[in-house]
Amino acid sequence: MTTALPIPFDGPSAVFTGADVCREAGLPLPDGCHRPLFEDEVWDFNGVVGLPVQLPICHRHLDFTGIRDLRWRLVAKELLLAMLAPRHPAVAPLPRAHRTALHLRSCVGRLDELTRLFQWLDKRSIASLEALDTRLCEAYLAHRRYVLDEHGAIVGEHSPGTRRAAAQAVVDLVNYRDLFTADRVAATLRPWGGATASAIAEMPSGRTENKTQPVEDAVLQPMLAAALYLVDTLGPHAVQLAHEIREADQYSARRLRGLRKVGAKSRVPAHEIGRVLGEYTDTCTPLPMLEDWYVTLRLADGWDPHDPLLHVATGTLARQAGLSQFATPWMSTLRGPLEDALAQVGVDKPFGQDASPIPTADGQNSLQWTLSLHRLEAVALVGIVRTAAIIATAAISGMRASELMELRIGCRRPPQEPVPGLVRYRIASKVVKGQPLGGTDDEWVVIEPVHRAIGLLEQLHEDPADGALLLGRFAFNVRYQWFKNWVNSDAGQRLGLAPIPDGPVNLRMLRRTLSLEMAYRPGGLLASKIHLKHIAVATTEGYASRPGGAQAELLSEVNKHESERNLQLVLEEFRNYQQGILPAGPGARSLTEFFAGIDEKLDPAAASAPKIQRNDRDVLNLLTKRAKVLHLGPANYCWFTDPSRALCLKLAGTPTADRPLVGMCDSARCPQATHHPCHRPVWAEHAERTKIFLGQLGTPRKTERTRLQADHDRALRVVAEIDAASATMHEESS
Structure with missing residues (x-):
């Protein structure tokens, strides 16, 4: 099939001729900055004030040169400006046009897909958009749906997002048809029956579980433990190392100003x-000491492998002496002094010598916080500590990438x-999304580890001017990936860090x-490792402090997950009840009666109406009200049905509170x-530990012995009640 030549077209746009793109889109530019015009082949938005830091440079301009046909290039310009300026007098009357301006990142994606569509049409010798029909629309969607190998065989499918982008490019040409000057699709074209791009692509959004999965516990535990260890233990030493690197660069950089240039014929x-x-x-x-790659170059130049000066960085010595380089002819004269100095002090990597001792992560021993390092190794280690601070901040605060x-x-x-x-502790940033x-x-309310991590990042900054990013x-x-590789390397294992397994x-x-x-x-890995129950208290204060803020959005997500968790826990306990595993504790009778009432409603023989609830969804509907009052304690479930009966509120003197004080729960x-x-393992462990403490108490400490003995007896009683409740119905059923 031959490729159609681009049809010449130099006519102006009917609606946007001479338009200032940023002014039409409401994008502010500083005075004196170049302003992109509609006729420009590339619209550069790099100077726009207020662009998010997260936006890459490649997404700060729209390049139309990838579209060969000049008519279609004009169509693309008109379409993109219409999406940037939906209130333009020529755009607002369009019935199916967007009513809110698209983000620059979204516009870049639309232009990329539109360029692919036009290139695909060009390869099929389609000379006008009028020829675009339903068959071609289906063919292009199939083209973007499947992944082909070098032989044209189907080997997989693209994601629904790719399919949606492909469908959206066609839908946009239909929706904005009346705006285009040089070419437009047929007025009768209604691809896919007028369905939305998401429906065409079969997007699962909102119909299934959140596609972003949590980090696996096996990965999260060693990762977070390593990050916190690096921040708290290696952080202060990394700050000093960064300072040494900057100081060394001032005196030994190859292009340092003030160095005297020398040549082969210069005096020794x-x-x-x-x-x-x-x-x-x-x-x-x-x-x-020279780095290994430079030693390899010396050997290639003919150096003797047994030369004692092979690993000595003579160039660094020359720059420290105020010279630009160490000329090779000087070696014959200076070899003696160099070898004498080498015999006295030896040679070693310049950074990390005589490093301070620190405790290892496993607490087994104490050793130097780092071995000696070359400059690039030292820079990399500082970067690893900086990454650890980023991981700790993100994992504990919940900030998005754009907010970080x-x-x-x-x-x-x-x-x-x-x-x-x-x-x-509070930190200030911006919400972009x-x-x-x-x-x-x-502002985010955070806990002290996050506050320390950000303080460490400020100290590691190369130019810590106030207000700098x-x-x-x-x-x-x-x-x-660098962080994980370092933790799993000999350097990380030397410090007693647990290896981080593979996982996203x-x-x-x-x-x-x-x-x-x-x-x-209070269960879960983070809760047990870094006391998330305390983090939850600190962060929740921040989440509620600014309604509609970023932390409020995370709290809403937390509340949603908490409701789902409560429903599942109540359902599990109801199923346990049906299997003869009963609850124990002061509130056991009330909960058992509630379960018995639900079970009676599910009994077909006792049902007064024809409708019978049998599946989990119907059972959950009956359990929803009780799930709303469930609160988790470290060693119990709290069913907060009546605040006047809550012991914790009585002890605190707040009988009208709407939530229990789990930390004061008895x-x-x-x-x-x-x-x-x-809950049995918690009580059993508590009983065992209390027994050990009792055995270690001396005879004179009668008051403390009495208190611990009562605590031990209570723990044993709770364990016995749990065991008895679990066995009661089994015995009755047998």
Whole structure:
């Protein structure tokens, strides 16, 4: 099939001729900045004020040169400007046009797909959009649906998002048909019966579970443990290492200003080199070592592999002496002093020498926080610690990638102490998602580890000027891979860090993991490792402090997961009841009676109406009201049906509160608390530990012995009640 030549067209647009793109789209530009015009082949938005840091450079311009046909190029320009300026007088009357301006990132995606469509039509010698019919629309969707190998055989399918983009390109040509000047689709074209692009692509959005899965526990535990260890233990040493790197660069960089240029015929600087060598010997500092790749170059140039000076960085010594390089002819004269100094102090990597001792992550011993490093290795280690701080901040605060990238130097607010012993930490950033251009200022209430991690990032910043971007735009997937490789390397294992297994990790997954762990507290990995139940208290204060803010959105997600969790827990306990596993504790009788009432409603023989509920959905409908009052304690379930009966509220003097004080719960005495088989290990462990403490108490400590003995007896009683309740109905049924 031959390819059609582009049809010449130099006519102006009927509606946008000479238009200032940024002015029409409402995108502010600083004074004196180049303003893209409609006729430009590339619309450059890089100077627009308020663009999010997360937006890549490649998404800050619209390039129309990929469309060969000049008529179709004009169609693409008119379509994109209409999407950027939906209130334009020529766009607003269109019945199916977008009513809100598209984001630049979305416009780039629309243009990319439109370019693919036009190139696909061009290869099929389609000379006009009038020829685009339903058959061609279906063919293009099939073209974008399947993945083909080099022989044209189908080997897979693209994602629903790809199919939606393909369908959307065709739908846009139909919806904006009346706007186009040079070419347009037929007025009778209604591809896919007028369905939306999402329906055409069979998008699962909103119909199934959230496609962003949480990080697997086997990956999350060692990853977060390593990140917190690096931030708290290696962080201060990494700050000092970064300072040493910057200081060394000032005196040994190859292009440092002030160095005296030398050549092969320059005089031998014996005095200058001797002075530098004297400083090394006086301080007993090893001579700087060359990196392996440079040693390889020396060997290729003919150096003797047994030469004692093979690994000595003579170029670094020359720059420290104020010279631009170490000329090869000098070696014959300076070999003696160099070998003498080498014999006295040796040679070693320049960074990390005599590193301070630290405890290892497993607590087994103490050793130097790092071995000696070359410059690139030192820079990489500082980057690993910076990545650890990013991981800790993202995993514990739940901030999105866009919100992390908007952080700036000085974003930490002074700690507040509203009551003695309760310190609140805040950080300031911007919410970008769903906000107008420039974002919306917001604050996050965080816990102290996040506050420390951000403080570490400020200290590691190369130019910590107030208001400078703290992180800027970064690729988390790449940084995390480096972090995992380092933890799993000899360097990480040397410090006692647990290896991180393979598994996907990204910022969206970390945010979802946090929301799920908060919803399922007090159980869960994060809760046990970094006391998420305390994190939940701190962050929830922030989530409620600004309705509609970013933390409020995360709280809404947490509440949704919490409701789902409660329903599943109530259903599990109801199924346990049906199998003869009964609850224990002061509130057991009330809960058992409730389950018995539900079970009676499900009994076909006792049903007074023809309708019988049998499946889980029907059972959940009956259990929903009780699930709304369920609260999880560390060793019990609290059924907060009547605040006046809640023991914790009586002890706190707040009988009218609408939530229980789980931290003050005495589930062995509260009439609304129940114990279940899942709580038995907690009580059994508590009884065992209390027994050990009792055995270690001396005879004079009678008061403490009495208190611990009562606590031990209570734990044993609860364990016995759980066992008895689980066995009661089994005995009755047998």
